């Protein structure tokens with residue numbers, strides 16, 4: 001099988017660490033900053049960072065509609081933390097002018113774990129992995145609602161932290177900081 005070319009949205013945030021993991025797993029990667037670059041990729045990672053800033057940069061670069069369209073047409077996408085917020089169908093506690101792509105039927109709340117637990121780590125039982133995955137949560141969104149067609153692949157205290165619907169997978173944590181490539185490998189194998 002030919003290795004997929006994975007685009008990593010590189011407008012802002014933690015894109016380099018994702019690219020390093022994907023390359024280690026044998027994928028080719030390319031940094032995405034313009035909509036035309038989407039034509040050359042087989043799958044897309046949307047990293048963590050700041051969803052309000054990414055939303056603004058996506059709007060300014062004219063990428064919102066093309067990106068929404070490509071994912072709706074089946075482009076496999078993996079969003080982490082801010083990337084999860086952007087892929088969700090609704091965001092609470094966002095900026096009023098913040099956009100979401102509506103690619104997966106979940107509602108997220110920005111910084112939803114509150115001040116005490118703003119950043120925390122938790123070993124996650126992930127469907128499809130045979131031992132726990134270390135989840136690093138940094139000002140993470142909490143998933144407030146999960147649609148009927150969404151699979152929850154991992155939870156913390158009853159709240160979904162890893163979800164998948166058709167070609168879209170989202171994590172509220174930072175798998176690129178775990179020192180563990182298994183989640184990216186699973187995504188490449190199953191969805192990309």
Ligand code: GLN
Pocket residue numbers: 047048049050051052080081082083085110111138139140141
């Ligand atoms: N709190 C950030 C946001 O609202 C997300 C944090 C992250 O990606 N680590 O976009």
